[in-house]
Amino acid sequence: MSNLLISAQSLGKKYKLGELVLALSLRDRVTDAVRSIGKKKRAPAEFWALRDVSFDLHDGEVIGVIGRNGAGKSTLLKIISRITEPTEGAAHLYGRVSSLLEVGVGFHPELSGRENVFLNGAILSMSRVEIRRKFDEIVAFAEVEQFIDTPVKRYSSGMYVRLAFAVAAHLEPDVLIVDEVLAVGDIAFQRKCLGKMEDIRRTGRAVLVVSHNMSLISQLCENVLWLDGGKVVRSGPTREVIAAYMAQGVGGSAEWIPDAPLGDTFEYHRVWIDGGSGDAGTVAADRAFDIVYDFTVKKPMHPGRLALLIASAEGTPIFTSTSTDRLSAIREPWKLGRQRVRCTIPGHLLVPGRYFVTISEQVDMVEVLRERIFAFTVTEQNSLTTRDARLGIIAPLLEWRAEECS
Amino acid sequence: MHKIIRARSGLARLNLEELWEFRELIYFLAWRDVLVRYKQTAIGVLWAVFRPFLTIVVFSVVFGRFAHVPTGTLPYPVLSLAGLLAWQLFSTAFAESSSSVVSNPQLVSKIYFPRMIMPLSAVVASLVDFFVALAMLAVLMIWYRVPLSPSIVWLPLFIFLCLLIALGTGIWFAALYVRYRDIRHLIPFIVQLGLYISPVGFPSSMVPERWRFVYSLNPMVGVIDGFRWSLFGGRNPIYVPGLTISIVLSIAALIGGAYYFRNTERLFADII
CATH class of the missing domain: 3.40.50.300 (P-loop containing nucleotide triphosphate hydrolases)
Structure with missing residues (x-):
């Protein structure tokens, strides 16, 4: 009842x-x-x-x-x-x-x-x-x-x-x-x-x-x-x-703006895809594009870390990357104030299709995950159609060399 | 329990029952204001004594020594402190309640409770400073050997009237402030100017008789006279028409203000 x-x-x-x-x-x-x-x-x-x-x-x-x-x-x-x-x-x-x-x-x-x-x-x-x-x-x-x-x-x-x-x-x-x-x-x-x-x-x-x-x-x-x-x-x-x-996808626009201020140490203004093309929600498979984090650090804090997870439309994680992956970048405290951080994803990596972006930030030793904040589409390259429907979850452009046999 | 949420039309009810339901919140917000006011200060609540004390010293020199304001048989510092206490109670309560809504935007946009709680708790919080400062008046009266009048039993009534005026005006300002940020500039102006046009540094008997009635249109005149009368007795008689105006004006302001507040509060969350 x-x-x-x-x-x-x-x-x-x-x-x-x-x-x-x-x-x-x-x-x-x-x-x-x-x-x-x-x-x-x-x-x-x-x-x-x-x-x-x-x-x-x-x-x-x-x-x-x-x-x-x-x-x-x-x-x-x-x-x-x-x-x-x-x-x-x-x-x-x-x-x-x-x-x-x-x-x-x-x-x-x-x-x-x-x-x-x-x-x-x-x-x-x-x-x-x-x-x-x-x-x-x-x-x-x-x-x-x-x-x-x-x-x-x-x-x-x-x-x-x-x-x-x-x-x-x-x-x-x-x-x-x-x-x-x-x-x-x-x-x-x-x-x-x-x-x-x-x-x-x-x-x-x-x-x-x-x-x-x-x-x-x-x-x-x-x-x-x-x-x-x-x-x-x-x-x-x-x-x-x-x-x-x-x-239907997460939403039309490949950007994310938080609904409300997210706290008094760290606040996002916007996270978006900078793909160089006119339509923000799509990137060409052979072009590099950036995920841009625009945020403000309001208080001095421990070295923070930004992370990125790209997952396929079916939910399979494709890869994860973090701002502290390179040794040289590690353990610098964040400076105060508004700033932007870009992560460049190379061209010739993702197969055409729809992808979801999950981000996280580690602020004061606390990791906060923001799942599937937006989606984007990787479009086919018209000139190389044979590459578009191939098997596999990535499509790297690799070096093929001929060698002489003596 | 059944509540209906819909667009209101016509004049809003005051809904005092709901205010009563949330009465504990008045206490908690007032408690917060008092705690916060003196957190991380070295001398804490002694500020409530310091500010009126320094004001009285300046007043005693300027009005008492230089201007020779007549005070009857009362020592000047005692007379002016009594006035100042009443004025500071009003000005604190008025200024705090006026800005109570705007200074808590998070409460307005994220949680529901009757908004009238905010100016109310600000007024309650101002009482704490007042009672601390009142102790200073007691010390001063002992120092100058000013006997306490039996009419002191009426003092609570004048304190209440003072709060009524502060709330009546504060509630208007609180509602207006949400919409018009001009109020921010108006509040300190009123507090500053009011100190001089109210009989704080001088007895209101100094005002010529034919201007007395007009002078009493400032409702704080009745309150300050009432403070002095109840503390020091017959030496400072009350001007009855003036007190009546005071009471009528404050009740009118409060009722009008409460209705205005209730009728605009539904927009607070949208425009704050």
Whole structure:
């Protein structure tokens, strides 16, 4: 017997583009008003971030929300979390909904771990009694016992994230809303978090989770909602929807821009393919191309490492490369500020086809993996068509020499 | 428990029940503000004493010595400190609550709770400094042998009125600030100017009788007079029409502000 916990009916959210421009000072208002005297009032451009989205969530159910960046996933979660209002449609919530759109909301760097647990717990709508009761469990889960009275600004980013997630993991809502928070932390900790989400489902509660990580989604969810351009493209059993989603590729553009700032030590601006051709999503098989990391280092840190994994459309890893592979590059601390790092992938390496890019960065000794951030296509070389359909997973251009036999 | 999320139309309800549900968060945010204010400072909460103390020294020299402001039988430092305490309570509460929403964008865009919690907790947090500074007034009164008036039982009422004014104005500013960043420039201006047009460095009895009513349109006049009256008794009589204006204005500002806040808060997450 399953009870309905959330029922969303044709939710829509419209933004006026003018409202998105944040520089709304009074002076702008006045000058706008003066300029528009005598002119017909121009209707501001509108933009539907979400349109006509409906779904039901029952207890014991985990629904995954997938789609590329800007598909409306976060907007949907924000509406269900009551952070922003829908423009149209309605959602009925039956039960206590807690949302975790970002770990460590309200964490204050100057406060100690202990103080932040209480503060963050209260912000996530736990009562003081409840936090006190679960305090030891939270600290143990986060594995930060010795540092609990140290200001969190002195924590490593791994410890910080663990503590923040530990607080949230001990919420006992009827519905937990999670936005890509598992993209952080090391593998062992991610596994722990997955276990926690499983627990929620087993105890008859429900989870609504956004992720780009398809393996996580297929492990966790029985149903998936695929959004694109604010609309539901497809919804239903996980396997079917993910298959359809994958078949279409990760997204049209061969670039990745994080949805939200990713922390206060290291932040990506964009990761993309620089292939020299007009169409960013395709590279010619005989041409070299670059994967470019554009990021900012905000705090001095241990020598970091960037890594790259190219996998085939079927998911077979083709190769991995890291920024510290060459001995000469190792163990230089990263300089502060915005910077770019390029990894050049030679031509004549990949066979024509579709590939997925997975990247990772090691920051302060914590490795963070970002799976399948975008896809690209290696196109055939028209002049050498015979090379294109050959067997093998790479197509190197090798040297063939004739030797005289004496 | 059943909640419906949909676009609101018409005037938003104040929804005080929900505010009550989240009352612990008011405490926690206030607690955070107080903790953070004095973290990694050498003398910590003593700053709450230092600032008014130094101000009083300057005032005593400028107004007391040079300008010879008449203070009746009260020593000048005691009279001005009483006024300054009231003013600092207001200005801290007002400035902090005005910027409470904008200074916590992460809370606004990532988590739900009644937004009114933010200005409310800022006002609560300002009380801590006030009580510390109040201890200094006690010391000063003992030093100058100023007897405590029995009317001190009314002091909590004037403290409450002071907070009401701060919250009433702060809540307006907090909501306006999200949309118009001009407010950032306005806040310190109001705090600075208000110090001089309010009877902090001088008793309001110095104001000519025919201007008294107009002067009382500044609601802090009633509060500061009330502070002095409840602390020192009959030597500083209350101007009743002025106090009435004070009360009426503050309640009007609070109710209007609360409705304005509630009606704009649904846009906060979109425009912050």
